[in-house]
Amino acid sequence: MNPRALLTYCQSELPAMLDCLQQVVEMESPTNSKAEVDRLGNFLARELKRSHAKVQILKHARAGAAVVAELFGKSGRGVKPILLLGHLDTVWDLGTLSRMPFKIRGDRAYGPGILDMKSGIVCGLWALGALQALKISPAGPVRFFLNSDEEASSLAFRKQLMAEAKKAKAVLVLEPAAVAGALKTERKGTGEFRITVCGRSAHAGINPAAGVNAISELTRQLLRVEKLARPHKGLTLSVGTISGGTRTNVIPERASATIDVRIPHVEDREMIERRVCSLKPINPEALLEIQGGINRPPMERARAVHLFRRARELGWEMGMELAEASTGGGSDGNFTAALGIPTLDGLGGVGDGAHALDEHIIVRELPRRAALLAALIATL
Ligand SMILES: [Zn+2]
Known part of the structure; x- marks a missing residue:
């Protein structure tokens, strides 16, 4: 040849x-x-x-x-x-x-x-x-x-x-x-997670204490998630979309975000999936629903x-x-x-x-x- x-x-x-x-x-x-x-x-x-x-x-x-x-x-x-x-x-x-x-x-x-x-x-x-x-x-x-x-x-x-x-x-x-x-x-391996928070709606002015703010719970969770990144090792997480709430004067009942994940090594999969999926509510009255995972291995x-x-x-x-x-x-x-x-x-x-x-x-x-x-x- x-x-x-x-x-x-x-x-x-x-x-x-x-x-x-x-x-x-x-x-x-x-x-x-x-x-x-x-x-x-x-x-x-x-x-x-x-x-x-x-x-x-x-x-x-x-x-x-x-x-x-x-x-x-x-x-x-x-x-x-x-x-x-x-x-x-x-x-x-x-x-x-x-x-x-x-x-x-x-x-x-x-x-x-x-x-x-x-x-x-x-x-x-x-x-x-x-x-x-x-x-x-x-x-x-x-x-x-x-x-x-x-x-x-x-x-x-x-x-x-x-x-x-x-x-x-x-x-x-x-x-x-x-x-x-x-x-x-x-x-890199790629993955995607969706975090949805269920809180409780209430009037933001009359009765704020009765509400559980899904957006504030979600943002605090996302800060935790971002800490899992090891950019110097090539492991990155990026919040790609976020949505939640209905009106300014309503304590939001729901909020959700999607997160893009990139992992350099096969072993990172277990750690990332375990740590994201085991997030617990910071406000004990909020509910967290977490879906997704690594969908392409490195x-x-x-x-x-x-x-x-x-x-x-x-x-x-x-x-x-x-x-x-x-x-x-x-x-x-x-x-x-x-x-x-x-x-x-x-x-x-x-x-x-x-x-x-x-x-x-x-x-x-x-x-x-x-x-x-x-x-x-x-x-x-
Ligand atoms: Zn292509």
């Missing part, structure tokens, strides 16, 4: 890659729009079938369908597949295209979801295409799993995703690269580092200088790494502005990422 030949092939394919990327970006696919996510899934299923992949569409009553494709032979009998992981959905509502249309300006291409992660999907397609075109057979089959609700915690197909990962020898995640194309070897570096080293060496052979990066954001790689399966993330597009109005990719990186992915698949 000659990485340079893969690079040359992918670079010659850039116009076709951009054409496909435009089609994919112009099929808007917000997580909660089942019909649109299904449409994009069907389009990609057709593309994969044209490459002679065996394709399965996993339907879901409420969420969009996920797509699973297999190429390069059958898994089973001791041959473990490589799992490519992508997601069809974006955080952009339907109609966003009219204010941020697909466009290419200089070396950048813009559009909703172009970085997170439609360019990653295109890299996946072309990596597989490059291997076929150059008649390079990986050691085992490659399975390509396109999830449909990653941006909403991957609830619909979590079980199938975990089952796919358990069978795999390695998971390559097509989420966007970190700054300057760095690969992601470490992700992706620890140990699961990624040997894959990263391999990728870096292949990068050198193709004239790329690849760094590794750690991020506070979660992905489906968190789940696969937590199963103990080697997982390397950030193999998708290079750019900036994920989930932001200036979301874009660097066009010249597109074939380079596809070639890197192809080379990695070929050598695993």
